[in-house]
Amino acid sequence: MEIRNDWTKEEINEIFNKPVMDLIYEAATVHRKYNEASEVQVCTLLSIKTGGCPEDCSYCPQAARYHTDVKVHKLLDVDMVLDKAMQAKNNGSTRFCMGAAWREVRDNRDFDKVIEMVSGVNAMGLEVCCTLGMLTEDQAQRLKDAGLYAYNHNLDTSEEKYEDIITTRTYDDRLDTIDNVRNAKISVCSGGIIGMGETNEDRIGMLHTLATMTEHPESVPVNALVPVPGTPLEDQEKVSVWDMVRMIATARIIMPKAMVRLSAGRVRMSVEEQALCFLAGANSIFAGDELLTTPNPEVDADKEMFQVLNLKPRASFKGAAAEKYMA
Ligand code: SAM
Ligand code: DTB
Numbered sequence: 001m002e003i004r005n006d007w008t009k010e011e012i013n014e015i016f017n018k019p020v021m022d023l024i025y026e027a028a029t030v031h032r033k034y035n036e037a038s039e040v041q042v043c044t045l046l047s048i049k050t051g052g053c054p055e056d057c058s059y060c061p062q063a064a065r066y067h068t069d070v071k072v073h074k075l076l077d078v079d080m081v082l083d084k085a086m087q088a089k090n091n092g093s094t095r096f097c098m099g100a101a102w103r104e105v106r107d108n109r110d111f112d113k114v115i116e117m118v119s120g121v122n123a124m125g126l127e128v129c130c131t132l133g134m135l136t137e138d139q140a141q142r143l144k145d146a147g148l149y150a151y152n153h154n155l156d157t158s159e160e161k162y163e164d165i166i167t168t169r170t171y172d173d174r175l176d177t178i179d180n181v182r183n184a185k186i187s188v189c190s191g192g193i194i195g196m197g198e199t200n201e202d203r204i205g206m207l208h209t210l211a212t213m214t215e216h217p218e219s220v221p222v223n224a225l226v227p228v229p230g231t232p233l234e235d236q237e238k239v240s241v242w243d244m245v246r247m248i249a250t251a252r253i254i255m256p257k258a259m260v261r262l263s264a265g266r267v268r269m270s271v272e273e274q275a276l277c278f279l280a281g282a283n284s285i286f287a288g289d290e291l292l293t294t295p296n297p298e299v300d301a302d303k304e305m306f307q308v309l310n311l312k313p314r315a316s317f318k319g320a321a322a323e324k325y326m327a
């Protein structure tokens, strides 16, 4: 099976709705063909600028307009961020992702500092990723020149559902930033969230948008909503593991070489549930007891999980992104 960018929604729908055992089996087969299935990449997230965001993303505890327990914090100092990156590396992470609660990047002193952070983390031999909101082509180029390896910019949901979740920007704004990242030859990390009240059709629609990009994102995070008190989605029900599995397995089958990341929501999943996700093709997690602002499993619990499931941490700079951008 070759890599395809011409998937139809009908084809994706058919895969997504297979009997779950068949779906897992097929995804596991694709995963073993294209990837080292015993390897799972361990990544660390750091919120470098927290809260006070002008956007209205209804899942997000960092939006200024919702009353959540998140404390606003200005951009961290470069040295502090580099210390955290070194700790992450010493704890076995091979990718370090810095997140800022910005609507978009502005060309100011803060951006200069982020550029210093990127080059410092890159010098440690870590894959360096940022998620800073919207970017222009020039800003993407500056990040690339500083050594940025990946940029995270999630579609979050389908184009149709988007305006129910976020009104302060459009789906096209999102796609434009992803184009700017791609044109700067930075690898693309883009996925979404399930559990926001979307239908299966929305989930399939989002996967369709990702899998029909001229080049698939090299990284596709699948997040389960972490409902945070004070946000409009605070009362959403927990997503079932089968929904996570269907999403991960379908992403794996239609984007065989992408890193599919089992992202937010692991605190509420057992080791057995996570094992199903790895079987279905997830090959990365975020480690550390915090994601950006919400809790994540303890590092020791994850180390134990790796032992029990015989998983090995994956080295940095492997796979589709490295083949393309490290040559
Ligand atoms: N402000 C930038 C942006 O929105 O692109 C970067 C940071 S933002 C927090 C990064 C991603 O985190 C969002 O696109 C969303 O997918 C995810 N996220 C935020 N809050 C979440 C939650 N409560 N549960 C699950 N994922 C969440
Ligand atoms: C992604 O898709 N998930 C990560 C990362 N990209 C930046 C963020 C999850 C955030 C969960 C909510 C929080 O901790 O604030």
Ligand code: SF4
Binding pocket: 053, 054, 055, 056, 057, 060, 061, 062, 063, 100, 101, 102, 103, 133
């Ligand atoms: Fe701001 Fe990003 Fe949160 Fe949206 S997801 S409110 S853009 S920090």
